[in-house]
């Protein structure tokens with residue numbers, strides 16, 4: 001059996017596949033495959049290990065219906081048309097759970113960095129702008145005891161909430177479509193409406209998946225309802241916020257700060273006004289980028305492929321979202 005990988009894969013997953021007798025071809029060029037190139041490579045392989053690149057759409061799948069699985073090296077599956085895959089009988093899998101801590105760490109890091117303007121001060125020193133210190137200069141705001149609002153209290157949102165409660169005694173409110181009873185019991189989290197989340201959060205951290213329902217949900221209307229002292233964190237998907245509206249809200253002081261691991265669009269271009277704002281911190285989508293987590297993700301992606309080749313139940317299918 002042969003797998004085509006759209007990126008170079010972390011070693012542990014690669015070894016797992018090779019030990020199972022799977023031949024792995026890795027795309028080593030530092031650019032995305034064109035749709036034509038991807039189809040051409042997949043024609044000659046039995047599974048696709050998708051670790052980044054252009055959207056996997058219906059047109060691709062119609063050419064590659066022979067694939068036994070499209071195994072994603074990510075938990076998010078917004079880059080695949082899962083509806084089309086399901087209709088065409090193509091299994092799609094992801095890597096949930098193992099990246100929750102690493103990604104929550106990035107959301108936590110961004111929250112602190114924004115609250116104390118850390119990235120901005122770092123840049124001042126690089127630019128020889130240490131300046132003259134006074135008791136009223138360089139002030140941030142404190143996190144201790146404040147209210148953390150989580151939009152999407154699932155695997156990652158839970159870890160973020162736990163970190164914030166343990167470290168800073170933050171009060172946790174959340175907005176999900178369903179109740180998260182474990183979080184209510186363990187973290188005394190309180191479910192609120194989306195409006196309530198906007199109005200009550202001192203820090204509002206986004207951890208939903210990107211869907212038609214969540215797309216650009218953080219727009220002018222939403223930012224207008226937030227506190228002028230609020231910090232907005234997005235370590236989920238850039239498409240969940242409208243970046244023009246975010247820039248305007250920050251410029252006009254309608255919210256206080258923003259920490260982004262994901263931008264809309266990606267990559268963020270140099271010269272983006274957000275990069276010059278003292279209360280903004282931006283990272284290049286590195287939520288799960290640790291040695292430990294990427295190896296764990298690669299092992300899960302490999303296990304999904306091996307199960308598909310052996311005709312066993314897939315450990316982490318995502319197609320079922322369309323039959324719910």
Ligand SMILES: NC(=O)C1=CN([C@@H]2O[C@H](COP(=O)(O)OP(=O)(O)OC[C@H]3O[C@@H](n4cnc5c(N)ncnc54)[C@H](OP(=O)(O)O)[C@@H]3O)[C@@H](O)[C@H]2O)C=CC1
Pocket residue numbers: 075076077096097099100103151152153154155156157175176177178179207208209210213214235236237261262285286287288289
């Ligand atoms: N920055 C990075 O590098 C990374 C980003 N991510 C992103 O984080 C996302 C979340 O991952 P993970 O925590 O593992 O996923 P989970 O599925 O565990 O959590 C997602 C949560 O979002 C909630 N949700 C979904 N839709 C809505 C909605 N319309 N309104 C309110 N809540 C909603 C779900 O609850 P309910 O169904 O009850 O509404 C669920 O609790 C991924 O989809 C991915 O896009 C993931 C890893 C790394």
Ligand SMILES: O=CC(=O)O
Pocket residue numbers: 073074075076077099287288
């Ligand atoms: O963005 C990363 C993911 O796993 O989803």
